[in-house]
Amino acid sequence: MPKYSEEIIQRVIEANDIIDVVSQYVQLKKSGHSYMGCCPFHNERTPSFSVSQDKQLYHCFGCGVGGNVISFVMDKENMSFPEAIQYLAERANIHLPKSTSEDxxxxxxxxxxxxxxxxxxxxxxxxxxxxxxxxxxxxxxxxxxxxxxxxxxxxxxxxxxxxxxxxxxxxxxxxxxxxxxxxxxxxxxxxxxxxxxxxxxxxxxxxxxxxxxxxxxxxxxxxxxxxxxxxxxxxxSKGTELFNLNRAKKNIVDNQLVVVEGYMDVIALYQRGIKNTVAALGTAFTSHHAKLLSRYVDEIVLCFDGDQAGENATNKAIAILKNSPLKIKVVRLNAEDDPDSYIRRNGVDAFRQQVREAQTAIEYQLTCLKKDNPLKTNDDRLTYVSQAVPIIREARSDIEKNFFSKLVAQSTGISAKMIYNAAIKNIGYSEDQIMPAFKKYLAEQKKKTPKAVLQAEKNIIIGLLNQTIPFNALDLTESHFSDAMFRQAFHEIKKCYQERKPMTGATVIAALDQPEAQQALTALIMESSNGEASPKESIRVLKQYKDAAAMRALQKKLKTLDPSDPEVARTLNALMELKKRKDSMQEVEDGR
Missing domain, CATH: 3.90.980.10 (DNA primase, catalytic core, N-terminal domain)
Known part of the structure; x- marks a missing residue:
């Protein structure tokens, strides 16, 4: 995999204005200093996706995704970093040099x-x-x-x-x-x-x-x-690719893709004008497939074979998809049909009607349960309800839970309220399910580093990026930064300053290793003001925290040394120096 120089990466970023690139996927409108649109990475009606032309960054205030033009293309097109560089370079007619390294x-x-x-x-x-x-x-x-x-x-x-x-x-x-x-x-x-x-x-x-x-x-x-x-x-890799996605993504209708089982189903539907169709590649539907689809649409329609094997495959796909943000609908074909045979016999209009009238995933699952249960005896009805409750529990809103509880009640004569109460019992969502990636990242860091220190590190990095803090005003090194994201950002900023290269938030974000860190820093840049006018307080916090950590390490070291060891004296001297510095800083703080 080629490794591109920082100069090449910077040139690619500068040649691809983020507004132009994002506008290929999102309808943007000017809003103050930024542009707003509906997020292409999650389903929303009220625009919360912000793109800054000045900063060349994007950030969604809804789901937390963010980054520069490279990370946008990586996420939207499911590309690796080098592939995104190549894509953007071709777009801007930039010739990429060939590398001869073993990598x-x-x-x-x-x-x-x-x-x-x-x-x-x-x-x-x-x-x-x-x-x-x-x-x-x-x-x-x-x-x-x-x-x-x-x-x-x-x-x-x-x-x-x-x-x-x-x-x-x-x-x-x-x-x-x-x-x-x-x-x-x-x-x-x-x-x-x-x-x-x-x-x-x-x-x-x-x-x-x-x-x-x-x-x-x-x-x-x-x-x-x-x-x-x-x-x-x-x-x-069968589990991460979908047949015909390259064509289907260009023919999306109603923010929807149709998922079928086989190649010939896709080909038959495509020929008859249903071009927004994809299929798994000889394997079961996977979470990777769900993630891939969610990059392009908000809703998918499952249309598998009508036989028992197709029903089983549909239910397995629903189990995967329910953990994604996608809205799921299902076309239920007769047992003797697959999409290919259905459209050849009934025509394209009939198939489109099937798609329009597709069941919700929960409605489909309840129908499958009911198909195998005559509901003639009390035992039949109780069995049906006990199987239906966990399905209703998966509904994403209380209104849906209430609606499906009433449907089951109509079939069984059991109180809809009782079914609803059973469905909502023990409902809860973990923080991991609802917290966007950048919030998770910051929450994890707060477990390791005091909040005041994280705030100080943030203030300095934001001030440097917004150029309200001159770099030569800082008496800091990378070692003063406890958080890996801020430490790496400081390293990149320092390198730009020393090499007299242009420095922007987009270039610094591109240098970060972790996608979560890229999103976290993007969010901070997009949401923050210009930062501190004076960095003195933040510098003091970082220096004190570093010295305190050093003192703890020296004290721990002393406990392991033999009293006769010459290293004891050197360690004590180092401790004294740190204590003097701490006292001196305290005097300045107290105004003595």
């Missing part, structure tokens, strides 16, 4: 695998044109030539080493072909193609790079799994 090996390997997959996808696409069985299969499924081109559908030849020979002829190394998952090495050291006689579906990440393949058999009578996917690799 680049992993990055270069990734680029090789991306290129290998691109070349192979083009080859599969070419082979499809000359494969009647595969073309007949697509025609039977109602897939037209435009959709074939859009998704780059292809065909893997019914040969043991066709793909490998094609790639090696184009100078790709066998190790890279194996690492990509295209080739398999058996116990005897022989190689053979993973995909043979299959319809090939390229899998792209959110930035349109091909990270793997899905292969489907052309006839259900053939041996082997119906779908065969690329294995996990350096560039492919």
């Amino acid at each position: 680049d090996a992993k990055y270069q390997r990734k680029e090789t695998l991306y290129e290998l997959n691109r070349v192979l996808a083009n080859h599969y696409y070419t082979l499809l044109k000359h494969q009647p069985d595969a073309l007949a299969y697509l025609k039977e499924r109602g897939i037209d030539i435009r959709t074939i081109k859009t998704f780059g559908l292809g065909y893997a030849a019914d040969q043991w080493r066709e793909a490998c020979q094609y790639l090696t002829a184009r100078q790709f190394k066998i190790d890279d072909i194996v690492d990509s998952g295209v080739e398999i090495k058996n116990d005897r050291g022989r190689f053979y193609d993973r995909f043979r006689n299959r319809l090939m579906i390229p899998i792209q990440n959110a930035r349109d790079k091909i990270i793997g393949f899905g292969g489907r058999i052309l006839s259900n009578e053939e041996h082997g799994p119906k779908y065969l996917n690329s294995p996990e690799s350096l560039i492919f």
Whole structure:
């Protein structure tokens, strides 16, 4: 992974005005010295997302996220730091220098695998044109030539080493072909193609790079799994990627994405105009998927197969999604249907109607319970209520809990009030669930460092960033800062001062290691005034705290020393010096 110099990072930041970048995702309006809009990272109706053009920072007063233009792109596009730098550099037509360090090996390997997959996808696409069985299969499924081109559908030849020979002829190394998952090495050291006689579906990440393949058999009578996917690799992680997200994010409708189970469901819906559709990649829905979706929309509609397996998958997805900020709805299909078969038989308008009338997650779960329970006896009804109460408890508001309690009451004859009271019993939310990341960070630091010291460190850093405190007025070093975030910020500010480089909050934030620290410092900068006009009081607090810590360490050391050890005298002298300094500072404070 390339390491970019501070000069390059600063140049990229300066070339990408944060207002322009954020405006690609958020409708911003001028409000005083800042711009305001609805936060793209959580669901809100009243704008609390602030972007400062002067400071080149963003901060949400609702959920606490914040940072500079790089962190915004990282969070919004699910990019790593180097990927965000590359994205912004391309946007600003900045040429990034190539690094030759050993740290680049992993990055270069990734680029090789991306290129290998691109070349192979083009080859599969070419082979499809000359494969009647595969073309007949697509025609039977109602897939037209435009959709074939859009998704780059292809065909893997019914040969043991066709793909490998094609790639090696184009100078790709066998190790890279194996690492990509295209080739398999058996116990005897022989190689053979993973995909043979299959319809090939390229899998792209959110930035349109091909990270793997899905292969489907052309006839259900053939041996082997119906779908065969690329294995996990350096560039492919099934639990963190979603099929068609690269296209769906550009076609979002009503702040909503539709989640289906399979590639062919996505392709069939896309061809008929339902383009805001994604699918998990041969794995169960994960918390990473939920986090990824929440970057783009506030609501998702689950539309899995109508059979029992699809119902089970839907309930598992709901269990994951209930811990996310996403609003969840569910389309309930007949047992014999999947999204592909439904839209082919009933048409796009009928499918859109299903999406509009989708059930809430809780309504769907209650329907599933009721489906398997005749509710004819008192035992049936009591069982249904006992199973329904934990589901109702998951509702996000008291109004919803009350509403669903009444629904269950209508079906069972049991008092809605009793059901509601059972649902709200022992409800509570931990601080971890409701506290934004930056508040958690600061709360953790307060456990380690006195509040007055944190306040003093904050005052000095904010004053330096806002240039109300001249750096040469400070008689401090990094060692005076107890908090890691403030210490790292001070180090970066000092470096800018010593090297006479421009210093802004955005550049200092970019140098911080932890995302929580970046958000915390962003929040402090955005929420604070210009800081102290005079840093004297804060300097005194930091020096006293450092000296007190040093005195405690020396006193602890004395207890471990032998009385005859010469180190005792040196330690006592050091203690005396610290005590004199403490007394001197106290005299100044008392005005003697």
